[in-house]
Structure formats: C-alpha cells, structure tokens
Amino acid sequence: MSDCGKLIVVSGPSGAGKSTVISRVMEQDKSVVFSVSATTRKPREGERDGVDYFFIDSDSFKKMINNDELLEHAQYVENFYGTPKAPVQENLNKGLSVLFDIEVQGAMQIKNICPEAILIFVIPSEFSQIEKRLHIRGTDSEEKIKQRIKTAKYEYSMALSYDYIVLNDDPDSAANEIKSIITAEKCKAVNRQNYLTEVNSL
C-alpha cells in the first residue's frame, strides 16, 4: 500500500521568486515531477525547450486547443500558456505527483476540472519585494514592470481561492513549506482510509 500522487498547482505574481522555489522542490522531492507547459512566449536566457517550457508558435498552440490536448490554457501578458494532458496522466499512473507552474486563470480551470488538486499561491511576505525583484531581474522595460505590478494586484485579489499561501522570503524555507503541504495532503484522513479498512472489517 502506498500514498497516491497529487496534482499540485503553484501560482504567484512575477517577481515572487516562484521558479527558484519550484526548482528546489523538484531537486529535493523525487516523487514530484514538473508539468512542462506549452507557451507562445519567447524563451528567456537559460530556458530550455522541453524542460522549462515547450516553446511553440501561435498556430501550433491553436491546434492543441482544437484537438483537446490541453488540460487548461490562458492568455497572460500578451502570450498563451497551456498544460498538455498526456504527460500528466502518465505520471499520475506511475504514482507520482505532478506540479504545475501556472497563472491564476489556469489554476482556476484546473480546480474546476480536478477539485482534488492542491492550489498553492507563492508571495513574498511584503508586496514591495515584488517590484524590487522585477527591477533586479532586469528582463522587462519600465512599462512592462508597471503592467506586471498591475497584474500582480489582480492576482493577489484571487489568493483566497487558493488552498495555501507560501511565503517566499527565502527559497529554502518556501520549498520546505511546499514539501510540507504535499506531505500533509497525503496524510489527510480521507486519503488514508485504506489503512483502516483491514481493522474495521475484523
């Protein structure tokens, strides 16, 4: 007997440092695999096709939508993002948990389709950190940073639709919170009923 894999959805505003935290979780917990999203946005420096994202063009993206090959999809700051269905099912079948790095709209779609999915919202403990990190990252123009801040405020307004809020002031501590959430979810009484059956039938 063993615990089942979970769907873990992680969202957070740009500048919340979500990607670093997710990398730490993936390094430390081998029962969790990363769901690689498809996107029409251009790769940032260091990002690899098929590892960080499947980088595809708008036409290919539309084809995937039409063929019902995406679990969810959404537009976010001019670009499309979506989750291919097939690899998710394959990993769950192996008993692994699948972690999704997706924005708010996609997260809500996943929760509608899979109510048992665990939704985690990552933020710094102070909002001012977000603007600071976007400037330090230096990949966006001033105009784009303003747009991201506006989007971040909308995202914060959705935070209570998530199950958990993870604080990222330090990536290791935030990764520990996510790993704890995954462990705790497996321990929920309703998920461990199978360990009681033997006795209740005695």
Next chain:
Amino acid sequence: MSDCGKLIVVSGPSGAGKSTVISRVMEQDKSVVFSVSATTRKPREGERDGVDYFFIDSDSFKKMINNDELLEHAQYVENFYGTPKAPVQENLNKGLSVLFDIEVQGAMQIKNICPEAILIFVIPSEFSQIEKRLHIRGTDSEEKIKQRIKTAKYEYSMALSYDYIVLNDDPDSAANEIKSIITAEKCKAVNRQNYLTEVNSL
C-alpha cells in the same frame, strides 16, 4: 508579522508508538510545546510527574473538574485523564503551538470546544503491529492487552473524525509527517490573509 500558534491533538491506540513520535517532534520543533495532562493512573517506569503527566489521585481530579480547570477529561481503561486549561492559554499567548497527547473521547471534546484544533491519529501501517508492540512493551497482562486491542478497534472506527492519519512504521518519518502537518496548517490561505491586506487596500 508571524504565523499563529495551533492546537495539535494527537491520538492513537496503545502500541501505535505515539509517545516516541511525539518526543521526536518536540525535540525538533521548538515552536511546539507539550500539554502535560493530569491523570489518575500510576506512573510507568521512567515517567516523571509534571513532565509526562501530572500524576494525581481521584479526589484531586474531581476537584479540578468541579472548579472548571480542565479543557477536557475522559476515562480510559479504568483511569481518568484531563487537560489543565491554564498552561494551554499561556503558551498560545506566547505564539507557541500546543500539542496534546489525548485519547479519542478527549480529542472529540477539544474539537467541539476549539473547531480550529488540528486532529491527528497515529497508527502503524498494519494493525498487527499494535499487538506486537504491546507484547514487546511488556507492561500489561494478557488480559489487559486483549482489552487494549478491543479499545484500539473502537478507536480505529473513529479515525475518520480526525483531520490527518500519520503512519508510524518509523518514528522519524512519522515525526516528519506531524511537523509537515503543522507547517502546512500555518500555510492555509485562510490563516495567511494578513499577508494580502496590504495589497488589497492599495
């Protein structure tokens, strides 16, 4: 800003190895303090008054009930057990979590009084381990072991009234599950709303 202390109720049948697991949690997580119960049962070897339990006689126990000094109390295998109120409130005021080692009836009383309490049921992954451990412990007669097994079966039937089921085949792994549950509970969105207020008022 910091997370609030929690009430953590841990139950489990005799022979589930609960005490060892709780000791590990207390050693490793200094934000958790142990709620010392009052009991009329005789101390086992190595148990210290005021540390493991307040060992008191039936008359003193009845006085505490009458003076409303107990958060909960219950009878269990011929003896009385109860939780003194005062130290619980003192620790919560300090922002610490308080862990209770109490049996099923007491746990249900705590949940009624404090619905936000976190209820954890500790069991081995196989029921047969319980009988085995009771024999190894060697503190009980055959007759008493039979009675404990019967009680254990009743307790298992209540397990789904708990929030979490922790598996104790290995004390370190079980302690890790309990620590993860405490961390995850602090991360629940509803418990971290205070980190959103600043932004939603911008």
